[in-house]
Amino acid sequence: MTALKRINLPVEGMTCASCVRRVENAIRKLPDVKEVSVNLATESAEVSLVPSAEMTPVVEAIRKAGYDVPASVVDLEIEGMTCASCVRRVEKALNDVPGVSAASVNLASERAHVEGLGTLPAGALIAAVRKAGYQARLVTKAADAGTENRDRHLAALRRDAIVAAILTAPVFVLEMGSHLFMSFHHWLAMTFGQQTIYVISFLLATLVQFGPGLRFYRHGIPALLRLAPDMNSLVAIGSTAAWAYSTVATFFPQLMPAGTANVYFESAAVIVTLVLFGRYLEARAKGQAGDAIRKLLDLSPRTARVARDGTFVDVPVDEVMAGDMLEARPGERIAVDGTVLDGHSHIDESMISGEPIPVEKREGSALLAGTINGQGSLRYRATKVGAETLLAQIVRMVEQAQGAKLPIQSLLDRVTAVFVPVVIGVALLTFVAWMLAGPENAFGVALVHAVSVLIIACPCAMGLATPASIMVATGRAAEMGILFRRGEALQTLKDARTVALDKTGTLTKGHPELTDLIPLPGFERDEILRLTASAEARSEHPVAAAIVMAATGQRLALSPATDFHTETGLGIVATVDGHAVLVGADRFMTGRGIDPAALRDEAARAGEAGRTPLYVAIDGRLAALVCVSDPVKETTPDAIRRLHDLGLGVAMLTGDNSRTAQAVAGPLGIDTVVAEVLPGGKVDAIREIAGRAGPVVFVGDGINDAPALAEASVGLAIGTGTDIAIESADVVLMSGDLQGVARAIAVSKATMRNIAQNLFWAFAYNIVLIPVAAGAFSGLTGWTLSPMLAAGAMAMSSVFVLANAMRLKQLK
Structure with missing residues (x-):
C-alpha cells in the first residue's frame, strides 16, 4: 500500500464547531483526499492525500468555504550562483519542496524569496538548495510562523475590543444610566433632548457595528448566503437587527406602530464588544493551551559549534549536516542528535524522558538534541539533523495527537451540523410567537427575545470542548515523557480492564x-x-x-x-x-x-x-x-501496585518457560501469567484476555512485540530515549519506567473527565439559557435575558471551557 502524503495547514477564521464541519466537508469532497481532521483549538487542518496530489486544491477549497490559509515567507541568502541557469536551478529546487507556492531568486542580490502555505520548513529549503549544488542560509530566522499568526490575530482582536469598548461605554451609560437613575434621565432630556441622545447613540453604535464589528459581516454574511450560517452569522444577524430597528425608530419613527419606537443601540454595541472581548480571551487561552509545542520547539538551540577548517565556529543549527563534528561546552544544549567522540559529562534529559536524574555520557554514548550538557565538555558526531532528530519527531507526534479527533467528536459533529440552522429557526419561532402573543410593543419585545436567542446559542463552546482538552493533556503528557502517537488513545485508554506486560525490557531492565x-x-x-x-x-x-x-x-x-x-x-x-x-x-x-x-x-x-x-x-x-x-527494574513493584490501585488486572506474556515466568511474576503480584508463548501467540493471548475481562492494554518494547501492540485496545511502547519511531504503538513511554503506564492511564481518565465537564457546560448552558432568552419563563417567573447579558454569557462559556481545559496543565 502506497504511503499517503500528509500536510498540516493553518486555517484562519474558524470560530465554532460549525466552522470545523464546514472546512472538513469542503476538503473531503476533493478526489485526492483520503483523510481530513480539522481542529478548532489548534486552528489547523491535517489532510492525507494520495502521493501525486497537489496542495493548491485543498487551499482553494478552504478559501471557497469562507476561511483562509495564511501564507508564510522565508528569505534565503544563496552562495555559488554565477548565471541565469543557476537562478533557474535554485528556483526549481525550491519550488519542488512541499508547501512552496512560489520561489523567486535574484542573481544580483544573491537572495531567494520563498512563499508558501502554512509553516515553510527552512531546513528542507536549505537542503534542497544544497542538493542543487549551492549554499543557502536564512537571512532572518523567523520564529514559529503559527505563533506569529496567533500573535497578529490576538493583537487585532485586542485592538478591536478596546476600540469597541471605548465607543460603547457612552452608549451604555446614556441608556442604562437613564433607566437606573431618573434624575440622570431628566438631566439628559433637559440638557440635550431625547432625539439628540438617540443620534449620539446611533453614531457611536454605528462606528462599533461597522468598525470593530465589521469582522462579523466579512465572515458571517458570505456564510449565510451559502446557506451555511456560523457563529459570525448569528452575531451579525442579532446585532444588525437591534441596530437597524433602533435606526428606524430614531430617524423614521412615523413608520412604526404607535408606542414601538424604542431604541436598542446599547444592545447592538454591547453584543459586538462582549463577543470581541470573549474572542480575545479565547484566543489568549488557546495560545496558552499550545504552550507545550512552543516549549518543545524552544528546546532546540539556534546555533551550534561545528568544526570548520580545523576550528570550532558557531553556525545556525539549520546548517549542521549529518557527519559534522560538534562541540558541547558545559551548560550548553545539545544541538542535534549525535554520538560522543570524546569527553565525559552528565546530560539532563528530563525534557525528553521526564526522568530528572542526569545520564552519564562518554565515548560512544548517544546524545539527543535539546538536552542540557552538565559540567563536562563533549565532542560528538552529528547522526540526525533537522526533522530527523528525536526532538523533531516528538514535536510531530505531539502535533498529530493534538490535532486528533476522538471518537466522541463524531457525535458532536452530527449535533453541530444542524445546531446553527436550528438556532436560527428557534429565533424566528420566538419572534413569531411574541408577535402573536401581542403584548404592548410586541415588535420590540419579539425582536429583543429573538436577538437574545441568536446570541446565546453560538456553539463556540461546543467546538472547543474536546480539542482544547486534547491540546493541553497531550502537551502535559509529553512533559512527563508520555507521547500519545494517536490521540484516540486518550479516550480508549481509560476503558482498560487489564494491562498485559512483556517481561524482558518491560518488567525487567532488558540487560540480562x-x-x-x-x-x-x-x-x-x-x-x-x-x-x-x-x-x-x-x-x-x-x-x-x-x-x-x-x-x-x-x-x-x-x-x-x-x-x-x-x-x-x-x-x-x-x-x-x-x-x-x-x-x-x-x-x-x-x-x-x-x-x-x-x-x-x-x-x-x-x-x-x-x-x-x-x-x-x-x-x-x-x-x-x-x-x-534479567533483573527486575527497581520501579516495577511500585508500578504494579499502582496499576492494581487503579482497579486493573495485570498479566505477563513471555516466551520464557513457566518456572522462570512464575519466579518473576509471583513476588510482583501479577495476576495472570502466559509463558512459553511465541510473538504470534501473544496476539492470541490478548484476544483471550480481552474476551474474558474486557479491553486490554499491552506494554512492550515496540520491536519484537509489534503484533501484540497492534492487537491490543491500546499499545504502549517502552522507549529508551532513542527508540521512538515505533509505528505499531499508540503511546510511547520515553523512559524505561513502567510507572509511565499508570501515568498514561491517569492522563486518559483526567482528560476524558475534563472533556465531559466541558461538554456538560456547553450543552447545559444552551439547553438552559435558550428558553430563558426566548422568554419562555417571563410570564411565570419574570426570568428573561437581554441581548447584552446573552452576549456576555456566550463569551464567558468559551472562556470557561478553555479555563477548565487549562487545569490539565497542573496534572501530576
Whole structure:
C-alpha cells in the first residue's frame, strides 16, 4: 500500500464547531483526499492525500468555504550562483519542496524569496538548495510562523475590543444610566433632548457595528448566503437587527406602530464588544493551551559549534549536516542528535524522558538534541539533523495527537451540523410567537427575545470542548515523557480492564547477565562459552548480548559464525570453527533430536530462581546449560501496585518457560501469567484476555512485540530515549519506567473527565439559557435575558471551557 502524503495547514477564521464541519466537508469532497481532521483549538487542518496530489486544491477549497490559509515567507541568502541557469536551478529546487507556492531568486542580490502555505520548513529549503549544488542560509530566522499568526490575530482582536469598548461605554451609560437613575434621565432630556441622545447613540453604535464589528459581516454574511450560517452569522444577524430597528425608530419613527419606537443601540454595541472581548480571551487561552509545542520547539538551540577548517565556529543549527563534528561546552544544549567522540559529562534529559536524574555520557554514548550538557565538555558526531532528530519527531507526534479527533467528536459533529440552522429557526419561532402573543410593543419585545436567542446559542463552546482538552493533556503528557502517537488513545485508554506486560525490557531492565554455565563431562567450560558466544554474536536478542558480554569480559577470542539461522522464540543454529552449535530452549533441543534430560533438574532449579535456562548442543551432543538473569527494574513493584490501585488486572506474556515466568511474576503480584508463548501467540493471548475481562492494554518494547501492540485496545511502547519511531504503538513511554503506564492511564481518565465537564457546560448552558432568552419563563417567573447579558454569557462559556481545559496543565 502506497504511503499517503500528509500536510498540516493553518486555517484562519474558524470560530465554532460549525466552522470545523464546514472546512472538513469542503476538503473531503476533493478526489485526492483520503483523510481530513480539522481542529478548532489548534486552528489547523491535517489532510492525507494520495502521493501525486497537489496542495493548491485543498487551499482553494478552504478559501471557497469562507476561511483562509495564511501564507508564510522565508528569505534565503544563496552562495555559488554565477548565471541565469543557476537562478533557474535554485528556483526549481525550491519550488519542488512541499508547501512552496512560489520561489523567486535574484542573481544580483544573491537572495531567494520563498512563499508558501502554512509553516515553510527552512531546513528542507536549505537542503534542497544544497542538493542543487549551492549554499543557502536564512537571512532572518523567523520564529514559529503559527505563533506569529496567533500573535497578529490576538493583537487585532485586542485592538478591536478596546476600540469597541471605548465607543460603547457612552452608549451604555446614556441608556442604562437613564433607566437606573431618573434624575440622570431628566438631566439628559433637559440638557440635550431625547432625539439628540438617540443620534449620539446611533453614531457611536454605528462606528462599533461597522468598525470593530465589521469582522462579523466579512465572515458571517458570505456564510449565510451559502446557506451555511456560523457563529459570525448569528452575531451579525442579532446585532444588525437591534441596530437597524433602533435606526428606524430614531430617524423614521412615523413608520412604526404607535408606542414601538424604542431604541436598542446599547444592545447592538454591547453584543459586538462582549463577543470581541470573549474572542480575545479565547484566543489568549488557546495560545496558552499550545504552550507545550512552543516549549518543545524552544528546546532546540539556534546555533551550534561545528568544526570548520580545523576550528570550532558557531553556525545556525539549520546548517549542521549529518557527519559534522560538534562541540558541547558545559551548560550548553545539545544541538542535534549525535554520538560522543570524546569527553565525559552528565546530560539532563528530563525534557525528553521526564526522568530528572542526569545520564552519564562518554565515548560512544548517544546524545539527543535539546538536552542540557552538565559540567563536562563533549565532542560528538552529528547522526540526525533537522526533522530527523528525536526532538523533531516528538514535536510531530505531539502535533498529530493534538490535532486528533476522538471518537466522541463524531457525535458532536452530527449535533453541530444542524445546531446553527436550528438556532436560527428557534429565533424566528420566538419572534413569531411574541408577535402573536401581542403584548404592548410586541415588535420590540419579539425582536429583543429573538436577538437574545441568536446570541446565546453560538456553539463556540461546543467546538472547543474536546480539542482544547486534547491540546493541553497531550502537551502535559509529553512533559512527563508520555507521547500519545494517536490521540484516540486518550479516550480508549481509560476503558482498560487489564494491562498485559512483556517481561524482558518491560518488567525487567532488558540487560540480562550470564549467571551460570554448567558443562557436562567431556566439555570444557571456556570453550563452550567461546563457541556459544561466537554463535550468539549474530543474534540481536538480549540473552545473546549477555552471553557475548560474558565471553568478551573473560577475554575469549570469538570466531565468525557461518550458516547462522534463528527460529523465533526457540533458539539459534550456527557453525563456528567447523562445529555445529545449537542454543535454545528444551523444546528446541527436543525438536532437533537432542535429549535435554541430563540437565533438566538444573534447568528447573534455575527457572524457580527466576533465571532463564538455555541448553547448548555441540556437534549434535548436549554440552551445557547456560543460565541468564534479567533483573527486575527497581520501579516495577511500585508500578504494579499502582496499576492494581487503579482497579486493573495485570498479566505477563513471555516466551520464557513457566518456572522462570512464575519466579518473576509471583513476588510482583501479577495476576495472570502466559509463558512459553511465541510473538504470534501473544496476539492470541490478548484476544483471550480481552474476551474474558474486557479491553486490554499491552506494554512492550515496540520491536519484537509489534503484533501484540497492534492487537491490543491500546499499545504502549517502552522507549529508551532513542527508540521512538515505533509505528505499531499508540503511546510511547520515553523512559524505561513502567510507572509511565499508570501515568498514561491517569492522563486518559483526567482528560476524558475534563472533556465531559466541558461538554456538560456547553450543552447545559444552551439547553438552559435558550428558553430563558426566548422568554419562555417571563410570564411565570419574570426570568428573561437581554441581548447584552446573552452576549456576555456566550463569551464567558468559551472562556470557561478553555479555563477548565487549562487545569490539565497542573496534572501530576
